[in-house]
Amino acid sequence: MKPFRYARARDPQEAVQMVAVDAAASFVAGGTTVLDLMKDDVERPSLLVDINGVAGRAIVRAGDEIAIAALARMSDVADDPEIAKHAPMVANALLQSASPQLRNMASIGGNLMQRTRCSYFRDIVAPCNKRRRGDGCSAIGGENRRHAIFGGSESCICVHASDLAVALAAADATIHTNGPGGTRAIQVSDFYLLPRDTPNVETALHHAELISSVTLSLDPALANSTYVKVRDRAQYEFALVSVAAGMEIVGGTIRAARIALGGVAPIPWRVPEAEAALVGRPATAASYREAAEIALAGARGCGGNDFKVALAANAVVRALEQIGSAA
Amino acid sequence: MTKIGTSIPRPDAHDKVTGAALYPADLIREGMLHAKAVFAHRPSARILRIDASTALAMPGVRAVLTAADVPYNRFGLIETDQPLLCEDRVRFSGDRVALVVAQTPEAAAAGASAVKVEYEDLPVLTDPRDALEPDVPRVHEDRSNVLLHQKIRKGDVDAAFASADVVIEGEFSTGWQEHAYLQPDAGIAYWDEQERLVLETAGQWLHEDRRQIAAMFEMPEERVVIRYAKIGGAFGGREDLSLPPLVALAAWKLKVPVAMQWSREESIVGHHKRHPFFITSKWAAKRDGTILAAQTRLVADGGAYASTSAEVLKCATIFATGPYEIANVATDGIVCYTNNVPSGAFRGFGAPQAHFAAESMVTRLAHALGLDPVDVRRKNLYREGSIESTGLPLPAGVGAREVFERCLEEAREVLPVPLHNGAVSPLRRGIGIACGIKNVGYSFGFPEQATATVELEVTPVSIRSANVRIGTADVGQGAHLVLRQIAAEALDLDLERVRMITDDSSEAPNAGSASASRMTLMGGRAVKDACDQARRQWLAGEEPSATVQYRPPRTTPLDLETGEGTPNYCYGYVAQAAEVEVDVRTGLVRVVRVVSVHDVGRAINRRQVEGQIEGCLAQAIGFALTENFICRDGKVLTPYLSTYLLPTALDMPEIHPVIVEGADPNGPYGARGMAEMALVPFAGAVAAAVHDATGAWVSDLPMTPERVLHAIKESTKNRLVTPAMSS
């Protein structure tokens, strides 16, 4: 790691101010993402502002809403009984992420700010537009087994690394922030940005804008939900493909559906057409298969990842079956 | 007999659970300089210029060493074709071109990134099959890309194919495998008061490390001392010199203590791997299940330097027919240089790759004949006195049939009748069996010996205690405890009265490497013989100490054209049954249960033997399923443990290790080696189980989800040349 300065902020405003005045400053909470990237020389912040002391780590249920403090650790949220009961896809996504130690360290805000696991992005001698715009994308025409089948561009075909973000996308969660311009609330669907020709810009956050909490609006489709993750080993590994899915089923008929895919796109990939196709249909294998095919309709592989199209469709079916039979 | 066969705990257990055990990186002290290598990070290039001036001007940087600083800049276990620091040519991305020595690790790292090297990139050769073509670039200008082409010719395969009832063909490939010993390469080096260059590190063979390092610095071997700290795993990966001579160079040159540690990435990029193989097979059988002929072509990727490629290749070549006696054999084993990471020793040493193809072919033959794969194996398995494909009878103590029958028995107990779950469930279960054979000890005429010294402290009426000197690496397999148990048994002493002196090349004689499953047999026999002789001398009133060199029955090189010779003096035998669950929607394969039956001759420490079976299976699961090492255009794309996936506790099956004891004629108390065996048939057993579950043959390792899905979708590559018999 290159040398850098360090400060412990005492409240969110102070943290935001400290980062705001230094274009190369970053926040640090759990550290599991930023320090990893600093060791690989991919990120070189001049100043790390430690936000662990600026706020609490509570997970609070109020009516039909659960608010998760951004500093809550992944394990806190995964272990929370309200989350497990009312938003199982969120708990499942977290429990299938990383390792117990990393879940004890990584904050929810940090998890959402994870960067891609593309091996070229993490290899500073390989060209990568995300690291330096204009250098080219090594994965296009290179090793792209793990790369995007949706949402890629000529400049970047990476996939987003977070499982939690996929569940939150399916859940229509809201991300609350604290920035130099005050506070704001951003829908997850607006939070992550497609690479287009600016793959270096990944989220709607401005410099020095700090995630303060994530809120979930509870509904029956979130309560009857799951997270299916397909990966190369049993645990402690990123998704080849994943599916966050929830359904409200009444009398055998699907009333509402939530589906988002992970491991397939540079952002968590919500599939509204597939959701719409399920509504009003019977909760049967045929409906699930049809929805899966709709979900993957626009997918396009780039060689090494062609298998993901069928794999993701099968994972959608698996997820819907799990919550279809549970309902 | 009280010390043999008992599960005595490791003497270093306390230190290992309290953190007191000192591994190489734990030896680094204040005041030492730190060395950092400058890696080429390009697979093939000419070095035009190395400019160290900026690096040398940086704070804390003490020296930048290059090829010119190495008196004899060549090393290697078999052939010395690898430079310690590259002179004018880079041959793989992990080549080292300079070594920066500085006051702190940070300064050394900053210095290393400031060394400017001008390269002229050269064409890259990355596929060993291309290496055989005439107009491809040469990896080593002065020699062919074919490192070795070993043939075996026995009988007449063409005639056999013409007369056979069934002939099948298959194509297979296996990937690189990274050792990923959890303790990354590290060491310290310094000059001692006796003006000896001392290197404290981890390795697998004290005296060979010493020989190669003394040669590099043109020093007499006695002036180089190698000491092993606790060794955090090896698995063949520390057989080649990687980091140790670099830190030695810095200390030798600068005459001050120097420390060096590799990051995980440096370790993965910088040391050799298991050889990838491309295998094409054509086998024939009679309708009664007799295997008539096996024709196999194995092309291995040797990478940029020779390492132990020639030996691995020869082993793969003799194991291309598995543990089966086949009348007509034609095998072509070819290993080529490429600009990929060098390949070398890894637990199994060529046998797992060859067996994956051979065991798959045997099961497919059985299917083609409409016979039970069990019966076909039973009909063809080696027995006492069987003639190897190399033309001479096997060494005595052939346990192939015994382990196989025992495996079937155990499997009937342990494995349920597989539930295929009809077409309803996407989770399909299947069972596969496979057999294996693997040499114990060095092969093909390579000088094989182990030497031990035993010094007894005696009274007129009893032996009070013993010093056992034997230079051996305990890489975690428990060699030191086994040797101690053997000495205690031979001398009828309590274990506590046997003192082992094992980790210093100047204090203990050469027992050879901790590899080839050889240390229990070779080192154990040397210890036992030295104990027996020291005891006899004491009883005769002579000096109660003895040094004994044990040499096993001799082996010979194989004739390059025919393969004739005596390849080995001892083999271990194994049979496995594996139950898998295949998710036909995701292509994920989970190994549920494994029965692994081993003829170990005699288990000196039963728990350690079982531990070796279980541990070897963990690596076998990696080899077969999860460890997908990617090297593309000469660049390693899986240089981290986040991208190269080692099995976790959750990836492990229920394991039933079974020990069969058919005494080895040469081993101490009948013991023979076993620590590599579980890797040998495993991938073949899993492939058969996947086929049993899904009807699809997966022919490429590792069995990634996409390969499994593809195999399920497509029909098998294996096709019938002549139709299966009609009867």
Place this chain on the structure above:
Amino acid sequence: MDSAIPELATAGTLPSAAPAAASILGPGEVQIELEVNGERHELSVEPRVTLLDALRERLKLTGTKKGCDQGTCGACTVLVNDRAIDSCLTLAVMHVGDRITTIEGLASGEQLHPMQAAFVEHDGFQCGYCTPGQVLSAVALVREGRMTGDDAIREQMSGNICRCGAYENILAAVRDGARRMA
């Protein structure tokens, strides 16, 4: 040195009590106090020094191992305020005021911690390099009441890679260690 770093504070002290105003420390060495195994240690580290390196190189507590330095193997597992973490992916300066337990702090004198004794009893290792991390993860999972069965043990231990593959014996050791800790 990185020219992007302005010449601000190059040294400082991070007290365990909250400062009057957040001070910017580094990039030079910072005086900190760490509580490790019940003892307070004063040390001087640059902000970039990980907790792992501070333990190993400054405090000479080399029982905590570096296997990957990226949170991918678990060899560097320590307990911070009783929770298992990977000490390679956190900075020493971030742990002022925390209670840190390393493998050296588990035994009471010559008396092994019950989990350590169970690992010895069940031969829960081969090379031993991952063992300190395995033992600490096991202690944490028992203390947190996650010992609900073999699958739960495997899950909770899945962040600790054992390349020697001693998983079977580790599982037996954790089961037994939990009984001994009860």
